[in-house]
Amino acid sequence: MPVIAIIGAQWGDEGKGKIVDMLAETANVVARFSGGDNAGHTVVNPAGEFKLHLVPAGIFYPQCRCLIGHGVVVNPESLLGEIAYLSERGVDTRNLFVSDRAHVVMPYHIMQDRLEEQARQNSAIGTTHKGIGPAYADKAARVGIRVGDLLDEDLLRSRLTMALALKNQLLTQVHKASGIDLEQVFEQSLEWGKKLSRHVADTSVMIQESVERDEMVLLEGAQGVMLDLDVGTYPYVTSSHPTAAGACLGVGLPPTRLQHVLAIFKAYTTRVGGGPMPTELLDEIGDLICERGNEYGATTGRRRRCGWFDAVAARYSMRVNGFTGAALTRLDILDAMRTVKVCAAYKLDGKIIESVPGDLARLAECQPVYEEMPGWETPTSDVRRFEDLPEAAQRYVLRLSELIGCTINLVSVGASRSETIIVKSLV
Ligand code: IMP
Secondary structure (H helix, E strand, C coil): CCEEEEEECCCCCCCHHHHHHHHHHHCCEEEECCECCCCCEEEEECCEEEEECCCCHHHHCCCCEEEECCCEEECHHHHHHHHHHHHHCCCCCCCEEEECCCEECCHHHHHHHHHHHHHHHHHCCCCCCCCHHHHHHHHHCCCCCEHHHHHCHHHHHHHHHHHHHHHHHHHHHHCCCCCCCHHHHHHHHHHHHHHHHHHEECHHHHHHHHHHCCCCEEEECCCCHHHCCCCCCCCCCCCCCCCHHHHHHHHCCCHHHCCEEEEEEECCEEECCCCCCCCECCCHHHHHHHHHCCCECCCCCCECEEECEEHHHHHHHHHHHCCCEEEEECHHHHHHCCEEEEEEEEEECCEEECCCCCCHHHHHHCEEEEEEEECCCCCCCCCCCHHHCCHHHHHHHHHHHHHHCCCEEEEECCCECCCEEECCCCC
16 A cells, blocks of 8 residues: 655645545545644535644544654644544544654744744744744754653653753843743643643654555645745745655655655645745736635635746646646636636746746746636536546646646545546556
Protein backbone atom coordinates (compact mmCIF):
# COMPACT_ATOMS: atom_id res chain seq x y z
CA MET A 1 0.00 0.00 0.00
CA PRO A 2 1.30 3.42 -0.82
CA VAL A 3 2.58 6.30 1.25
CA ILE A 4 1.13 9.44 -0.34
CA ALA A 5 2.18 12.99 0.53
CA ILE A 6 -0.49 15.59 -0.14
CA ILE A 7 1.12 18.93 -0.76
CA GLY A 8 -0.37 22.41 -1.09
CA ALA A 9 1.36 23.44 -4.32
CA GLN A 10 0.74 27.22 -4.28
CA TRP A 11 0.41 29.68 -1.37
CA GLY A 12 -1.86 27.51 0.79
CA ASP A 13 -5.66 27.21 0.92
CA GLU A 14 -5.77 24.97 -2.17
CA GLY A 15 -8.45 22.73 -0.69
CA LYS A 16 -6.24 20.00 0.74
CA GLY A 17 -8.81 19.19 3.45
CA LYS A 18 -11.35 17.89 0.95
CA ILE A 19 -8.81 15.75 -0.94
CA VAL A 20 -7.36 14.25 2.24
CA ASP A 21 -10.89 13.55 3.48
CA MET A 22 -11.67 11.72 0.22
CA LEU A 23 -8.49 9.65 0.18
CA ALA A 24 -8.69 8.91 3.90
CA GLU A 25 -11.69 6.65 3.30
CA THR A 26 -9.29 3.79 2.58
CA ALA A 27 -6.28 4.97 4.58
CA ASN A 28 -4.97 3.46 7.79
CA VAL A 29 -3.02 6.52 8.86
CA VAL A 30 -3.28 10.24 8.15
CA ALA A 31 -0.40 12.27 9.57
CA ARG A 32 0.16 16.02 9.69
CA PHE A 33 3.82 16.87 9.22
CA SER A 34 4.29 20.64 9.40
CA GLY A 35 2.81 23.96 10.47
CA GLY A 36 0.43 24.39 13.36
CA ASP A 37 -2.97 25.90 14.02
CA ASN A 38 -2.19 28.58 11.44
CA ALA A 39 -3.68 26.05 9.01
CA GLY A 40 -7.40 25.81 8.41
CA HIS A 41 -8.78 22.78 6.60
CA THR A 42 -12.45 22.73 5.71
CA VAL A 43 -14.07 19.33 5.33
CA VAL A 44 -17.65 18.88 4.15
CA ASN A 45 -18.97 15.37 4.70
CA PRO A 46 -22.33 13.74 5.41
CA ALA A 47 -22.09 14.88 9.05
CA GLY A 48 -21.79 18.55 8.03
CA GLU A 49 -19.03 21.13 7.60
CA PHE A 50 -15.98 20.97 9.86
CA LYS A 51 -13.08 23.39 10.21
CA LEU A 52 -9.89 21.70 11.35
CA HIS A 53 -6.66 23.43 12.33
CA LEU A 54 -4.45 20.77 13.88
CA VAL A 55 -6.38 17.50 13.75
CA PRO A 56 -5.76 15.54 10.52
CA ALA A 57 -8.72 15.27 8.17
CA GLY A 58 -8.80 11.46 8.56
CA ILE A 59 -10.51 11.84 11.94
CA PHE A 60 -13.95 11.17 10.44
CA TYR A 61 -13.08 7.55 9.59
CA PRO A 62 -12.99 5.06 12.49
CA GLN A 63 -10.30 2.87 10.86
CA CYS A 64 -7.92 5.77 10.50
CA ARG A 65 -5.21 6.62 13.02
CA CYS A 66 -4.58 10.36 12.97
CA LEU A 67 -1.11 11.49 13.88
CA ILE A 68 0.33 14.92 14.54
CA GLY A 69 3.98 14.44 13.68
CA HIS A 70 7.02 16.03 15.29
CA GLY A 71 7.34 18.55 12.45
CA VAL A 72 4.15 20.26 13.67
CA VAL A 73 4.11 22.93 16.38
CA VAL A 74 1.21 22.34 18.71
CA ASN A 75 -0.80 24.93 20.60
CA PRO A 76 -2.28 22.72 23.36
CA GLU A 77 -5.15 25.11 24.01
CA SER A 78 -6.16 24.92 20.34
CA LEU A 79 -5.73 21.18 20.15
CA LEU A 80 -7.84 20.59 23.27
CA GLY A 81 -10.44 23.01 21.91
CA GLU A 82 -10.55 21.13 18.63
CA ILE A 83 -10.86 17.75 20.39
CA ALA A 84 -13.78 19.15 22.42
CA TYR A 85 -15.40 20.64 19.29
CA LEU A 86 -15.16 17.31 17.44
CA SER A 87 -16.43 15.32 20.43
CA GLU A 88 -19.42 17.66 20.81
CA ARG A 89 -20.25 16.99 17.16
CA GLY A 90 -20.07 13.24 17.69
CA VAL A 91 -16.64 12.61 16.15
CA ASP A 92 -14.55 10.01 17.98
CA THR A 93 -11.04 11.32 18.71
CA ARG A 94 -9.63 8.25 20.44
CA ASN A 95 -7.49 7.56 17.36
CA LEU A 96 -5.73 10.91 17.56
CA PHE A 97 -2.06 10.87 18.59
CA VAL A 98 0.41 13.70 18.93
CA SER A 99 4.16 13.25 18.83
CA ASP A 100 6.00 13.60 22.12
CA ARG A 101 8.73 15.32 20.08
CA ALA A 102 6.46 17.99 18.61
CA HIS A 103 7.20 21.48 19.90
CA VAL A 104 4.63 23.42 21.88
CA VAL A 105 3.39 26.86 20.90
CA MET A 106 3.53 28.66 24.24
CA PRO A 107 1.57 31.80 25.19
CA TYR A 108 4.77 33.85 24.94
CA HIS A 109 5.20 32.78 21.30
CA ILE A 110 1.84 34.31 20.50
CA MET A 111 2.82 37.54 22.29
CA GLN A 112 6.14 37.55 20.46
CA ASP A 113 4.47 37.01 17.06
CA ARG A 114 2.26 40.09 17.57
CA LEU A 115 5.09 42.25 18.91
CA GLU A 116 7.45 41.28 16.09
CA GLU A 117 4.80 41.95 13.45
CA GLN A 118 4.19 45.40 14.96
CA ALA A 119 7.94 46.07 14.97
CA ARG A 120 8.17 45.18 11.26
CA GLN A 121 5.75 48.01 10.49
CA ASN A 122 5.38 48.33 6.70
CA SER A 123 7.31 45.12 6.09
CA ALA A 124 5.01 43.02 8.29
CA ILE A 125 4.69 39.44 6.99
CA GLY A 126 0.99 39.32 7.71
CA THR A 127 1.31 36.25 9.93
CA THR A 128 -1.70 34.53 11.42
CA HIS A 129 -0.57 35.73 14.90
CA LYS A 130 -0.63 32.13 16.10
CA GLY A 131 2.95 32.17 17.39
CA ILE A 132 4.17 29.80 14.69
CA GLY A 133 7.38 31.63 13.69
CA PRO A 134 8.57 32.18 17.28
CA ALA A 135 7.81 28.54 18.20
CA TYR A 136 9.92 27.23 15.29
CA ALA A 137 12.62 29.81 16.09
CA ASP A 138 12.85 28.47 19.65
CA LYS A 139 12.99 24.92 18.31
CA ALA A 140 15.98 25.89 16.15
CA ALA A 141 17.53 27.83 19.05
CA ARG A 142 17.09 24.69 21.22
CA VAL A 143 15.05 26.43 23.88
CA GLY A 144 11.69 24.98 22.86
CA ILE A 145 9.26 23.03 25.02
CA ARG A 146 8.17 19.70 23.56
CA VAL A 147 4.87 17.91 24.06
CA GLY A 148 6.66 15.13 25.98
CA ASP A 149 8.04 17.74 28.41
CA LEU A 150 4.48 18.55 29.49
CA LEU A 151 4.24 15.08 31.03
CA ASP A 152 7.34 15.33 33.21
CA GLU A 153 7.06 17.85 36.04
CA ASP A 154 10.78 18.22 36.79
CA LEU A 155 11.84 18.40 33.19
CA LEU A 156 9.09 20.88 32.43
CA ARG A 157 10.13 23.18 35.25
CA SER A 158 13.77 23.17 34.24
CA ARG A 159 12.99 23.71 30.51
CA LEU A 160 10.57 26.53 31.30
CA THR A 161 12.97 28.20 33.73
CA MET A 162 15.62 28.29 31.03
CA ALA A 163 13.23 29.44 28.29
CA LEU A 164 11.66 32.17 30.39
CA ALA A 165 15.01 33.58 31.51
CA LEU A 166 15.63 34.41 27.84
CA LYS A 167 12.04 35.20 26.89
CA ASN A 168 11.43 37.64 29.72
CA GLN A 169 14.52 39.62 28.78
CA LEU A 170 13.29 39.83 25.21
CA LEU A 171 9.73 40.76 26.15
CA THR A 172 10.54 43.34 28.81
CA GLN A 173 13.78 44.86 27.54
CA VAL A 174 13.44 44.74 23.76
CA HIS A 175 9.68 44.94 23.31
CA LYS A 176 8.96 46.86 26.56
CA ALA A 177 6.07 44.48 27.20
CA SER A 178 5.20 42.72 30.45
CA GLY A 179 7.02 39.53 31.33
CA ILE A 180 5.69 36.00 31.84
CA ASP A 181 5.18 34.47 35.26
CA LEU A 182 6.97 31.12 35.51
CA GLU A 183 4.56 29.56 38.03
CA GLN A 184 1.51 30.49 36.00
CA VAL A 185 2.87 29.03 32.73
CA PHE A 186 4.17 25.98 34.59
CA GLU A 187 0.75 25.23 36.12
CA GLN A 188 -1.00 25.79 32.80
CA SER A 189 1.47 23.55 30.98
CA LEU A 190 1.05 20.75 33.53
CA GLU A 191 -2.69 21.00 33.08
CA TRP A 192 -2.31 20.72 29.30
CA GLY A 193 -0.05 17.71 29.78
CA LYS A 194 -2.65 15.97 31.96
CA LYS A 195 -5.45 16.62 29.51
CA LEU A 196 -3.41 15.57 26.46
CA SER A 197 -1.55 12.62 27.97
CA ARG A 198 -3.81 9.91 26.51
CA HIS A 199 -3.05 11.27 23.03
CA VAL A 200 0.74 11.61 23.40
CA ALA A 201 2.81 8.92 21.66
CA ASP A 202 5.96 8.26 19.68
CA THR A 203 4.19 8.85 16.39
CA SER A 204 7.31 8.19 14.31
CA VAL A 205 7.38 4.58 15.52
CA MET A 206 3.63 4.29 14.87
CA ILE A 207 4.00 5.47 11.30
CA GLN A 208 7.10 3.40 10.60
CA GLU A 209 5.33 0.26 11.88
CA SER A 210 2.34 1.10 9.78
CA VAL A 211 4.51 1.35 6.66
CA GLU A 212 6.19 -1.95 7.54
CA ARG A 213 2.73 -3.54 7.74
CA ASP A 214 2.15 -2.22 4.22
CA GLU A 215 -0.74 0.00 5.27
CA MET A 216 -1.96 3.03 3.40
CA VAL A 217 -0.49 6.21 4.83
CA LEU A 218 -1.37 9.79 3.92
CA LEU A 219 0.92 12.65 4.86
CA GLU A 220 -1.30 15.68 5.13
CA GLY A 221 0.27 18.98 4.17
CA ALA A 222 -0.62 22.39 5.53
CA GLN A 223 0.11 25.79 3.94
CA GLY A 224 1.77 25.65 0.52
CA VAL A 225 5.10 25.27 -1.24
CA MET A 226 5.50 28.99 -1.96
CA LEU A 227 5.29 29.58 1.82
CA ASP A 228 8.14 27.15 2.56
CA LEU A 229 10.94 28.61 4.68
CA ASP A 230 13.63 27.53 2.21
CA VAL A 231 12.01 27.35 -1.21
CA GLY A 232 9.20 29.89 -0.76
CA THR A 233 9.08 33.63 -1.23
CA TYR A 234 11.25 34.43 1.80
CA PRO A 235 10.76 36.37 4.08
CA TYR A 236 7.03 36.30 3.25
CA VAL A 237 6.78 32.66 4.23
CA THR A 238 5.77 30.51 7.15
CA SER A 239 8.49 28.97 9.31
CA SER A 240 8.10 25.32 8.36
CA HIS A 241 8.49 23.05 5.33
CA PRO A 242 5.20 22.33 3.57
CA THR A 243 7.03 20.39 0.82
CA ALA A 244 7.47 16.68 -0.02
CA ALA A 245 10.89 16.73 1.67
CA GLY A 246 9.30 18.35 4.73
CA ALA A 247 6.69 15.60 4.79
CA CYS A 248 9.26 12.86 5.36
CA LEU A 249 11.20 14.84 7.92
CA GLY A 250 8.10 15.97 9.79
CA VAL A 251 6.83 12.45 10.51
CA GLY A 252 10.08 10.48 10.61
CA LEU A 253 9.84 8.50 7.37
CA PRO A 254 12.73 8.03 4.96
CA PRO A 255 12.22 9.76 1.55
CA THR A 256 12.60 6.35 -0.14
CA ARG A 257 9.28 5.29 1.45
CA LEU A 258 7.27 7.96 -0.37
CA GLN A 259 5.55 6.45 -3.42
CA HIS A 260 3.31 9.34 -4.45
CA VAL A 261 3.50 13.08 -4.08
CA LEU A 262 0.13 14.55 -4.90
CA ALA A 263 0.01 18.27 -5.61
CA ILE A 264 -3.09 20.23 -4.76
CA PHE A 265 -3.50 23.19 -7.09
CA LYS A 266 -6.41 25.59 -7.02
CA ALA A 267 -7.69 26.52 -10.52
CA TYR A 268 -6.59 30.10 -9.81
CA THR A 269 -4.22 31.68 -7.28
CA THR A 270 -4.81 33.04 -3.80
CA ARG A 271 -2.44 34.35 -1.19
CA VAL A 272 -2.97 35.68 2.34
CA GLY A 273 -0.56 38.10 3.98
CA GLY A 274 2.23 40.15 2.44
CA GLY A 275 4.73 39.39 -0.32
CA PRO A 276 4.76 39.43 -4.11
CA MET A 277 2.02 37.74 -6.11
CA PRO A 278 2.56 38.40 -9.82
CA THR A 279 -0.94 37.41 -10.95
CA GLU A 280 -2.86 39.31 -8.26
CA LEU A 281 -6.01 40.97 -9.64
CA LEU A 282 -6.88 44.24 -7.99
CA ASP A 283 -9.99 44.68 -10.10
CA GLU A 284 -13.54 43.42 -10.36
CA ILE A 285 -12.39 40.02 -11.66
CA GLY A 286 -10.33 39.57 -8.47
CA ASP A 287 -13.42 40.58 -6.48
CA LEU A 288 -15.58 38.14 -8.43
CA ILE A 289 -13.18 35.24 -7.75
CA CYS A 290 -13.06 36.23 -4.07
CA GLU A 291 -16.84 36.37 -3.71
CA ARG A 292 -17.62 33.24 -5.77
CA GLY A 293 -14.86 31.32 -3.99
CA ASN A 294 -15.66 32.78 -0.56
CA GLU A 295 -11.94 33.41 -0.31
CA TYR A 296 -11.70 34.34 3.34
CA GLY A 297 -9.25 32.57 5.65
CA ALA A 298 -10.58 29.64 7.71
CA THR A 299 -8.19 30.61 10.53
CA THR A 300 -8.15 34.40 10.55
CA GLY A 301 -11.15 35.36 8.42
CA ARG A 302 -8.87 37.61 6.34
CA ARG A 303 -9.78 38.23 2.72
CA ARG A 304 -7.43 36.33 0.44
CA ARG A 305 -5.70 38.07 -2.44
CA CYS A 306 -6.98 36.51 -5.68
CA GLY A 307 -5.56 36.20 -9.18
CA TRP A 308 -5.19 34.02 -12.27
CA PHE A 309 -3.34 30.70 -12.22
CA ASP A 310 0.41 31.27 -12.05
CA ALA A 311 1.98 28.46 -14.09
CA VAL A 312 5.52 29.79 -13.53
CA ALA A 313 5.14 29.32 -9.77
CA ALA A 314 3.38 25.99 -10.41
CA ARG A 315 6.26 24.67 -12.53
CA TYR A 316 8.71 25.75 -9.85
CA SER A 317 6.60 23.93 -7.28
CA MET A 318 6.63 20.83 -9.52
CA ARG A 319 10.44 20.90 -9.76
CA VAL A 320 10.92 21.30 -6.02
CA ASN A 321 8.54 18.49 -5.08
CA GLY A 322 8.62 16.00 -7.95
CA PHE A 323 4.85 15.63 -7.98
CA THR A 324 3.64 12.28 -9.29
CA GLY A 325 0.12 13.61 -9.83
CA ALA A 326 -2.12 16.55 -9.08
CA ALA A 327 -5.62 17.50 -8.01
CA LEU A 328 -7.07 20.70 -9.42
CA THR A 329 -9.61 22.21 -7.06
CA ARG A 330 -12.33 24.87 -7.30
CA LEU A 331 -12.71 24.75 -11.08
CA ASP A 332 -16.38 25.65 -10.58
CA ILE A 333 -15.40 29.08 -9.21
CA LEU A 334 -14.32 30.02 -12.73
CA ASP A 335 -17.67 28.91 -14.24
CA ALA A 336 -18.85 32.53 -14.49
CA MET A 337 -15.87 33.86 -16.47
CA ARG A 338 -16.23 34.94 -20.07
CA THR A 339 -12.52 34.31 -20.59
CA VAL A 340 -9.88 32.78 -18.36
CA LYS A 341 -6.18 33.62 -18.22
CA VAL A 342 -3.11 31.62 -17.29
CA CYS A 343 0.26 33.17 -16.55
CA ALA A 344 2.62 31.12 -18.73
CA ALA A 345 5.76 33.22 -18.18
CA TYR A 346 6.94 36.43 -16.51
CA LYS A 347 8.36 39.50 -18.17
CA LEU A 348 11.25 41.10 -16.33
CA ASP A 349 13.39 43.98 -17.67
CA GLY A 350 11.86 43.45 -21.10
CA LYS A 351 12.88 39.75 -21.15
CA ILE A 352 10.68 36.68 -20.89
CA ILE A 353 11.60 34.45 -17.95
CA GLU A 354 10.16 31.10 -17.05
CA SER A 355 11.41 30.68 -13.49
CA VAL A 356 10.69 32.33 -10.17
CA PRO A 357 13.48 34.78 -9.19
CA GLY A 358 14.84 34.24 -5.68
CA ASP A 359 15.24 37.98 -5.19
CA LEU A 360 11.88 39.20 -3.92
CA ALA A 361 12.30 42.71 -5.25
CA ARG A 362 12.81 41.18 -8.71
CA LEU A 363 9.80 38.89 -8.27
CA ALA A 364 7.72 41.93 -7.32
CA GLU A 365 8.71 43.52 -10.65
CA CYS A 366 7.71 40.50 -12.73
CA GLN A 367 4.81 41.15 -15.06
CA PRO A 368 2.65 38.15 -15.93
CA VAL A 369 2.58 37.04 -19.56
CA TYR A 370 -0.92 35.68 -20.01
CA GLU A 371 -2.48 33.16 -22.33
CA GLU A 372 -6.15 34.01 -22.63
CA MET A 373 -8.64 31.23 -23.25
CA PRO A 374 -12.41 31.21 -23.72
CA GLY A 375 -14.39 30.62 -20.52
CA TRP A 376 -17.19 28.03 -20.37
CA GLU A 377 -19.91 30.08 -18.67
CA THR A 378 -21.70 26.87 -17.66
CA PRO A 379 -22.11 25.36 -14.16
CA THR A 380 -19.77 22.40 -13.66
CA SER A 381 -20.62 21.28 -10.12
CA ASP A 382 -22.87 18.47 -11.34
CA VAL A 383 -20.31 17.07 -13.77
CA ARG A 384 -18.73 13.75 -12.73
CA ARG A 385 -16.79 12.71 -15.86
CA PHE A 386 -14.01 14.71 -17.48
CA GLU A 387 -15.48 14.28 -20.96
CA ASP A 388 -18.77 15.81 -19.71
CA LEU A 389 -17.07 19.08 -18.77
CA PRO A 390 -17.64 21.91 -21.27
CA GLU A 391 -14.92 21.74 -23.92
CA ALA A 392 -13.43 25.07 -22.88
CA ALA A 393 -13.09 23.77 -19.30
CA GLN A 394 -11.42 20.58 -20.56
CA ARG A 395 -8.99 22.68 -22.60
CA TYR A 396 -8.24 24.83 -19.55
CA VAL A 397 -7.45 21.80 -17.37
CA LEU A 398 -5.30 20.18 -20.07
CA ARG A 399 -3.38 23.40 -20.66
CA LEU A 400 -2.64 23.75 -16.95
CA SER A 401 -1.44 20.16 -16.86
CA GLU A 402 0.86 20.86 -19.82
CA LEU A 403 2.26 24.05 -18.32
CA ILE A 404 2.85 22.52 -14.87
CA GLY A 405 4.34 19.39 -16.42
CA CYS A 406 2.19 17.06 -14.31
CA THR A 407 -0.84 14.85 -14.86
CA ILE A 408 -4.05 16.15 -13.30
CA ASN A 409 -5.71 13.10 -11.75
CA LEU A 410 -8.61 14.77 -9.96
CA VAL A 411 -10.70 17.84 -10.66
CA SER A 412 -12.83 19.21 -7.84
CA VAL A 413 -16.00 21.08 -8.78
CA GLY A 414 -17.52 21.67 -5.34
CA ALA A 415 -16.88 21.35 -1.63
CA SER A 416 -18.46 17.97 -0.95
CA ARG A 417 -16.80 14.59 -1.49
CA SER A 418 -19.07 13.70 -4.39
CA GLU A 419 -18.33 16.86 -6.37
CA THR A 420 -15.19 15.37 -7.82
CA ILE A 421 -14.11 14.19 -11.26
CA ILE A 422 -11.58 11.38 -11.34
CA VAL A 423 -9.64 11.93 -14.55
CA LYS A 424 -7.04 9.26 -13.95
CA SER A 425 -6.70 6.96 -10.97
CA LEU A 426 -4.02 8.01 -8.51
CA VAL A 427 -2.39 4.71 -7.69
P1 IMP B 1 2.54 32.32 9.98
O1 IMP B 1 2.55 30.92 9.46
O2 IMP B 1 1.39 32.62 10.89
O3 IMP B 1 3.86 32.72 10.56
O4 IMP B 1 2.32 33.31 8.71
C1 IMP B 1 3.32 33.46 7.72
C2 IMP B 1 2.68 33.63 6.35
O5 IMP B 1 2.08 32.39 5.96
C3 IMP B 1 1.57 34.67 6.29
O6 IMP B 1 1.58 35.26 5.01
C4 IMP B 1 0.32 33.85 6.44
O7 IMP B 1 -0.82 34.48 5.87
C5 IMP B 1 0.70 32.61 5.66
N1 IMP B 1 -0.05 31.42 6.09
C6 IMP B 1 0.13 30.70 7.22
N2 IMP B 1 -0.73 29.67 7.27
C7 IMP B 1 -1.45 29.73 6.14
C8 IMP B 1 -2.49 28.91 5.59
O8 IMP B 1 -2.91 27.89 6.16
N3 IMP B 1 -2.98 29.29 4.39
C9 IMP B 1 -2.51 30.37 3.72
N4 IMP B 1 -1.54 31.16 4.18
C10 IMP B 1 -1.01 30.85 5.38
